[in-house]
Amino acid sequence: MDTLILGLPVAYYIAMIAKVLVAFVFVLLTVAYATYAERKIIGHMQVRLGPMRTGWHGLLQPIADGLKLFFKEEIIPAQSSKFAFLVAPLVALIPAFISFAVIPFGETITIGGYQIPLQIAAVYDPAGDRVLDVNVGVLYILGMASLGVYGIVLAGWSSNSKYSLLGGLRSSAQMVSYELAAGLAIVSVFMLSESLSLQKIVADQAGFAWYAFKQPVAFIVFFICSLAEINRTPFDLPEAETELVSGFCTEYSSMKYAMFFMAEYANMVTVCAVTTTLFLGGWHGPAFLPGWIWFIIKVYFLIFVCMWIRATYPRYRYDQLMRLGWKFFLPLTLLNVVATGIVVTLLK
Amino acid sequence: MIMPLLKGLGITLSHLFKKPVTLQYPDEMPEVAPRFRGLHALNISHDKAKCVACYLCPTVCPAKCIKVEAGEDENHNKYAAEYEIDMLRCIFCGYCVEACPVDAVRMTQTFELANYKRADFVFTKDRLLEKK
Ligand code: SF4
Numbered sequence: 458m459d460t461l462i463l464g465l466p467v468a469y470y471i472a473m474i475a476k477v478l479v480a481f482v483f484v485l486l487t488v489a490y491a492t493y494a495e496r497k498i499i500g501h502m503q504v505r506l507g508p509m510r511t512g513w514h515g516l517l518q519p520i521a522d523g524l525k526l527f528f529k530e531e532i533i534p535a536q537s538s539k540f541a542f543l544v545a546p547l548v549a550l551i552p553a554f555i556s557f558a559v560i561p562f563g564e565t566i567t568i569g570g571y572q573i574p575l576q577i578a579a580v581y582d583p584a585g586d587r588v589l590d591v592n593v594g595v596l597y598i599l600g601m602a603s604l605g606v607y608g609i610v611l612a613g614w615s616s617n618s619k620y621s622l623l624g625g626l627r628s629s630a631q632m633v634s635y636e637l638a639a640g641l642a643i644v645s646v647f648m649l650s651e652s653l654s655l656q657k658i659v660a661d662q663a664g665f666a667w668y669a670f671k672q673p674v675a676f677i678v679f680f681i682c683s684l685a686e687i688n689r690t691p692f693d694l695p696e697a698e699t700e701l702v703s704g705f706c707t708e709y710s711s712m713k714y715a716m717f718f719m720a721e722y723a724n725m726v727t728v729c730a731v732t733t734t735l736f737l738g739g740w741h742g743p744a745f746l747p748g749w750i751w752f753i754i755k756v757y758f759l760i761f762v763c764m765w766i767r768a769t770y771p772r773y774r775y776d777q778l779m780r781l782g783w784k785f786f787l788p789l790t791l792l793n794v795v796a797t798g799i800v801v802t803l804l805k
Numbered sequence: 806m807i808m809p810l811l812k813g814l815g816i817t818l819s820h821l822f823k824k825p826v827t828l829q830y831p832d833e834m835p836e837v838a839p840r841f842r843g844l845h846a847l848n849i850s851h852d853k854a855k856c857v858a859c860y861l862c863p864t865v866c867p868a869k870c871i872k873v874e875a876g877e878d879e880n881h882n883k884y885a886a887e888y889e890i891d892m893l894r895c896i897f898c899g900y901c902v903e904a905c906p907v908d909a910v911r912m913t914q915t916f917e918l919a920n921y922k923r924a925d926f927v928f929t930k931d932r933l934l935e936k937k
Pocket residue numbers: 865866867868869870871890894895896897898899900901902
């Protein structure tokens with residue numbers, strides 16, 4: 458087992474693949490059942506039952522939905538820009554999943570003498586007894602989040618339909634403006650952590666020293682802006698059914714539509730995971746449960762909050778949304794950054 | 806600004822724990838009102854339909870969906886040789902019931918009237934006669 462590939466032991470690669478598989482399957486399942494949970498939770502919040510007839514209490518609903526979408530007719534508009542039209546769903550879906558590569562979802566575990574950190578893009582360094590991970594993890598996540606916008610813009614533009622185009626335009630404007638506030642909210646976190654490595658950020662929050670307590674404003678602003686960035690209600694303007702048919706995915710059908718749908722939910726899972734990592738102490742929690750269970754509990758709680766918000770608030774109007782982003786959240790986060798800077802300097 | 810938002814969240818959360826009002830329809834049947842206006846039935850007395858083919862119901866029917874044809878029975882009494890209601894046109898207003906001088910037609914609580922063929926929506930006399 459001591460053979461080295463590119464300077465790393467073979468076990469590293471095996472562990473890596475195992476982690477990728479576990480995380481991917483986990484996220485996929487969460488995405489599938491998030492759709493079910495959303496319908497159930499919103500149903501009960503509206504004093505309805507939600508899906509009940511596919512399997513016990515509708516538990517097979519995501520599978521039935523998937524099968525249905527799979528057998529739907531594939532329609533590509535004749536006047537569309539074919540290549541962009543086909544690529545757009547992938548561009549939307551892939552960044553949603555690969556953000557998970559840098560999120561630490563548990564403590565370092567020991568299997569057969571090997572220390573394996575539960576974070577995909579990380580390796581245990583026995584010499585220094587520390588975990589080496591991507592030292593620009595936060596930046597990577599922000600980058601992936603902005604890549605996701607391209608999928609929607611491409612979809613809107615290539616469909617050659619005015620509804621899609623308007624939906625795509627709206628979402629690009631929305632995502633770009635909220636990215637700014639979300640980014641600034643993160644800035645105040647790594648002013649405290651002094652690192653962009655997620656491993657370090659999580660380690661700093663051990664023992665309930667959560668950044669959500671130290672930076673409550675940043676926490677709330679980041680969560681709200683993330684909701685806006687991933688087009689969740691109350692900021693789901695790109696898909697405003699009442700005015701834009703289905704927004705950027707109006708012309709999409711079958712599996713390509715399913716991909717947008719999955720991307721939306723995968724984005725939600727990712728955003729919840731990132732929020733957990735940055736503000737809610739990542740996988741840290743009371744010791745009676747292993748770290749990854751705490752991580753899952755926190756992420757699921759945030760997903761529940763997303764759905765709860767969806768069941769409660771009506772959609773923002775476009776100008777209100779822009780006003781909220783540029784005139785309220787952006788100054789607020791800037792102020793927060795300045796205040797954090799002053800406090801950090803004074804405490805030193 | 807914040808308080809109303811939180812209040813809204815509180816309301817939705819409290820609804821989460823309420824008993825849903827959904828009726829699982831094919832498994833659970835709704836209880837319809839006693840005076841519900843559903844499918845018609847022709848009342849029977851002395852083993853015969855009470856209808857005397859007076860034509861009041863086809864006259865009053867706003868949807869013009871009742872077809873009555875009079876006949877003469879062995880006692881030289883007028884009776885409805887044919888009586889048809891086209892359920893695709895009926896608006897379930899109940900005027901026919903009100904108009905009938907001999908209380909020959911009434912409305913039942915049956916509301917599951919879906920069918921596969923248009924012809925099956927035309928209810929003839931035998932289908933309308935009240936089931937004993
Ligand atoms: S219920 Fe109204 S519409 Fe229907 S048959 Fe009677 S009178 Fe005509």
